[in-house]
Amino acid sequence: xxxxxxxxxxxxxxxxFGINQVLVAQSPIPAFQFLDLNGETFTQSNLPxxxxxxxxxxxxxxxxxxxxxxxxxxxxxxxxxxxLVFVSFLDEVDAIQDFQTRHFSDTQLEHLHFLRDPDxxxxxxxxxxxxxxxxxxxxxxxxxxxxFGKEQAAEILLKFL
Numbered sequence: 136x137x138x139x140x141x142x143x144x145x146x147x148x149x150x151x152f153g154i155n156q157v158l159v160a161q162s163p164i165p166a167f168q169f170l171d172l173n174g175e176t177f178t179q180s181n182l183p184x185x186x187x188x189x190x191x192x193x194x195x196x197x198x199x200x201x202x203x204x205x206x207x208x209x210x211x212x213x214x215x216x217x218x219l220v221f222v223s224f225l226d227e228v229d230a231i232q233d234f235q236t237r238h239f240s241d242t243q244l245e246h247l248h249f250l251r252d253p254d255x256x257x258x259x260x261x262x263x264x265x266x267x268x269x270x271x272x273x274x275x276x277x278x279x280x281x282x283f284g285k286e287q288a289a290e291i292l293l294k295f296l
Contacts, residue, residue, distance in 0.1 A: 164188065164277040167260040169250040172228050172235075177250050179277070182218055186246070187280075187296040188273040190220045192257050195227065195234035199268050203286040204238035210289035211242055217296055218246040224267075226253035272296055 164179045171177050182188050189207075193200035204221070207214055223231045228251065235249050258264065261271060270283040272295050281295045 162279045164190075164271075164273050164279070165260045167256070169222055169252050169256075171248065171250055172231060177248065181248075182220070182277065183275075184277060185275050186216055186218055187275060188218045188220065188277065189214075189292065189296065190222065190261075190271045190273070192222050192224060192252075192261075192267070192269045193234075194225060194267045195223055195230040196225075197267050199286045200234075201238070203268060203270070204234065206286070206289045207292075208238045208242065210293070211244055213289065213293055215244060216246075218248070219244065220248045220250065222250045222252055222257055224252050224255060224257060226251050 164182065166179055168176055168178050191200075191203065193203070207219065221231075221235075223234075225231070231249050231251060239247060261269070264284060266284045268284075268286060270281075270287065270292070271279065272281040272283075272292065274280045274296075
C-alpha cells in the first residue's frame, strides 16, 4: 500500500493527537504560573486539593467564550463549589475586566479567578491546541478528568464535575 506524503502526515498527526489526549486524561494539573488582574502570581498551588477545578483558556473578544461564560453564569448555583479559572492569552487587563463584568458582575461565586498569560505559556503548561477556547476539568485531587476544545453547555460540564 502506497500512502501520499499528506496522508502520512495526517496519520502521524492523528496518532500524536490521540497520544496527547490520553496523556491529558491521566495527568494532574500542571505546575503553572499566571498573573491575576492585580499583577499577583497565581499558581496551581492556589487551587484546593478537595474540590473540582474548571480551567478555561479564553479570548475576551471571542463570542464562543462569551457563550461559555454566560452558560456558567446562568447555572451559577451549580458551580458554587467548583473553582473556575479563566486564563486569557491576551494581556489586556481592561478587556478581561470587561469580560468578567459582562458575565459575572452579580455573581455569588466565591471561587472565580480571572488570570492573564502575558508570556503565552498556557500551551507549554497544558499542551498545544489551535483553539482559542479550551476547557480542562479536574476532579478533586487535581487529577485530569476531561478536555474540551469548544464551548459546552453547563449541564455537560457538570456531568463530569
